[in-house]
Amino acid sequence: MAFYLLPRSVYDMSVYLQYYKLREAPFNITPDPRFLFFSRRHQEAFDHLLFGIRERKGFIQLTGEVGTGKTTVCRRLLEELGPNYKTALILNPFLTAGQLLRAIALELGLPTRRTDRLSILHALNNFVLEQVNAGNDVVLLFDEAQNLTHELLEQIRLLSNLETHSQKLLQICLIGQPELRDKLADPSLRQLRQRITIRYHLSPLTRDETAEYINRRLSLAGANGTPRFDDGAVHRVYEYSGGVPRLINAVCDKALLAGFVKEQQVLMEDLVKLAIDELQGDHA
Numbered sequence: 106m107a108f109y110l111l112p113r114s115v116y117d118m119s120v121y122l123q124y125y126k127l128r129e130a131p132f133n134i135t136p137d138p139r140f141l142f143f144s145r146r147h148q149e150a151f152d153h154l155l156f157g158i159r160e161r162k163g164f165i166q167l168t169g170e171v172g173t174g175k176t177t178v179c180r181r182l183l184e185e186l187g188p189n190y191k192t193a194l195i196l197n198p199f200l201t202a203g204q205l206l207r208a209i210a211l212e213l214g215l216p217t218r219r220t221d222r223l224s225i226l227h228a229l230n231n232f233v234l235e236q237v238n239a240g241n242d243v244v245l246l247f248d249e250a251q252n253l254t255h256e257l258l259e260q261i262r263l264l265s266n267l268e269t270h271s272q273k274l275l276q277i278c279l280i281g282q283p284e285l286r287d288k289l290a291d292p293s294l295r296q297l298r299q300r301i302t303i304r305y306h307l308s309p310l311t312r313d314e315t316a317e318y319i320n321r322r323l324s325l326a327g328a329n330g331t332p333r334f335d336d337g338a339v340h341r342v343y344e345y346s347g348g349v350p351r352l353i354n355a356v357c358d359k360a361l362l363a364g365f366v367k368e369q370q371v372l373m374e375d376l377v378k379l380a381i382d383e384l385q386g387d388h389a
């Protein structure tokens with residue numbers, strides 16, 4: 106396996122892309138919505154969020170294991186919503202309650218010169234009412250919500266109190282790893298839990314979907330028949346990743362690199378095995 110330990114220059118992305126005639130790297134691990142493959146479950150997750158927001162259901166919860174595609178779905182959703190939706194996506198939940206309100210205000214494009222909590226809250230309330238009167242909707246999305254403290258979750262619940270007799274004026278999506286469910290099960294958060302009317306748990310891809318996912322990403326990156334992963338290779342990728350997209354990307358990226366080194370456009374099981382060894386640090 107020594108061939109695999111090549112000098113850094115060989116890892117140059119442009120050479121690797123040139124060899125495979127690809128426009129861009131097919132297995133990046135950034136949550137790029139252009140690459141979103143709508144497996145049945147990703148479609149359902151997307152539809153639940155969209156339905157909850159459009160139907161003004163108030164609180165919506167999306168959970169899923171690490172790396173299953175929650176952030177990607179969420180970014181795709183923001184693209185879908187269009188100009189009548191004023192959205193704030195909060196990615197970093199390690200904030201104080203005051204910072205959280207400021208982050209929301211900033212994301213919504215509100216001036217945040219007055220920094221005390223009450224003024225920001227006041228400005229946010231006014232903004233929401235204004236927008237609703239103008240026929241718009243305001244949507245707050247909290248990613249990594251499993252890391253929100255009880256205090257922050259309580260602050261978010263208080264924000265949601267803005268409603269008329271007939272409808273919620275603010276739609277709030279809590280997106281996070283399965284720990285979010287455990288957190289919300291705490292009796293002290295029952296008021297919040299009772300307000301969540303739409304829930305979805307995103308599971309990893311099936312074996313067949315893993316094959317489709319790989320092909321889709323390759324073709325979006327410009328592949329035209331090759332490079333491709335044969336059945337044995339896909340089987341190995343699935344076995345290793347359990348259908349979790351981030352793990353699929355990591356192993357496929359490494360396998361492509363190995364294929365480039367070995368000059369193989371059709372990737373077979375042995376290359377995937379090498380990639381897995383490399384990822385697990387077993388190549389020495």
Ligand SMILES: Nc1ncnc2c1ncn2[C@@H]1O[C@H](COP(=O)(O)OP(=O)(O)OP(=O)(O)O)[C@@H](O)[C@H]1O
Nearest residue numbers: 134135140141142171172173174175176177350351
């Ligand atoms: N359905 C999908 N189609 C295409 N790519 C996907 C899909 N799901 C996930 N990915 C890719 O997998 C990687 C991980 O996805 P993402 O960051 O959205 O996962 P996550 O659930 O938010 O993870 P975490 O729990 O760590 O926050 C990204 O590169 C993303 O583009």
Ligand SMILES: [Mg+2]
Nearest residue numbers: 175176248249
């Ligand atoms: Mg994420």
